[in-house]
Amino acid sequence: ISGKLGEDKQNKQEKSETAVRESIGVVPLALPLMAGPGAISSTIVWGTRYHSIAHLLGFSVAIALFALCCWGVFRMAPWLVRLLGQTGINVITRIMGLLLMALGIEFIVTGIKGIFPGLLN
Template sequence: MEFLVKSFVTLFVVMDPVGLVPVFLALAGHYPPEKQARIARKAVLVAGGLLVFFFFFGRGLLEYLGISFEALKVAGGLLLFKIATEMVFGHHERETEEEAKEALARSDISVFPLAIPLIAGPGALASLLILGAEARGVPFGAVSVLLTAFLVLLLAYLFLRGASVVRRALGRTGVNVVTRVLGILLAALAVQYVADGVKALL
C-alpha cells in the first residue's frame, strides 16, 4: 500500500494534471468542446502508450547503453529538482519558446506538445523507470505502478476535459498555488532520489 501511494504521488506531481489546464486552454481554448475532447483523448492515449513502452523496455535500453540504475536515479532526481524549482518559482514551462510557437501553428496539438513533452515528459519517463526498478522488490509492484500511471492519466484527461470549469473554480491564483505546493513535494522527492543514488554509487 505504501508503494502504491508513493507511485501515485510521484506520477501525479510530475505530470501535474492541474498545471496542464492553463496550457491546454492557451493551445485549445478556441476550439469547440467536441474538438477539445478529441484532442484531450488523443493526447492522453499517446502519452499513455509512451509511458507503458518505457516501463517495459526502458530498463533494457539503459542496460544496452551501459547506464546503471543508480546513475539514472541521480540524473532523474536532478531533472525532477529542476522541474520542481520551475514549479515553485513560477517558471513552470515544460516546452521551449520555439516549441510553443510551433504548437500554435499546428492543427494537431494532441501529440506535440500535449502528449510530449507536457504529459509524458522527461521527468515522467525517468520517474516511471525508477519506480519500475523499485517495484521489483515489492509484491505486485509492477501492477501498482501501472495502475497509478493509469489513474494519473485518467485524472489528466478529466482535468483537460474540464479545463474551463477548473479555471473558473480555482482561478489563475488557485492553479498557481496548487502548482507550487506540488513543486515543493517534487523537490523533496528529487532530493531523496539523488541521495539514494549517490549512496548506492559510493
C-alpha cells in the first residue's frame, strides 16, 4: 500500500529562501586545478633545489605572472560566455574532456610500461 505524498506548502518568500540556501554551497573547482598537487610539489622541489635569491625571485615572478593571467581570464569570463554561447562552451568542454582523457590514457600506458617493461614494445 502506498500513499500519496503531501505537497509542500510554501509561500514565495520561503521558496526564494530555499533557493538561496541551496545555492550557497560553492565547490572551489578552480583552486585545486590551478594550485593542485603538481603545482605545489613542483614549487617545493624547485624551491628546495635552488636556494639563490635570483632563483627565488624568478619563481616569485613566475607565480605572479600566472596569477595575473588567471585573474585576466577570470575577468574575461563573462565576455567569453557571451562570445561563445552555450553551444561553444559545450564544444570546448567536450574537447577539453577528450584531451584530459588522452592524457590519462598516456599516464596509464606509461605506468604499465614502467611496471612491465617488455609488455608494450
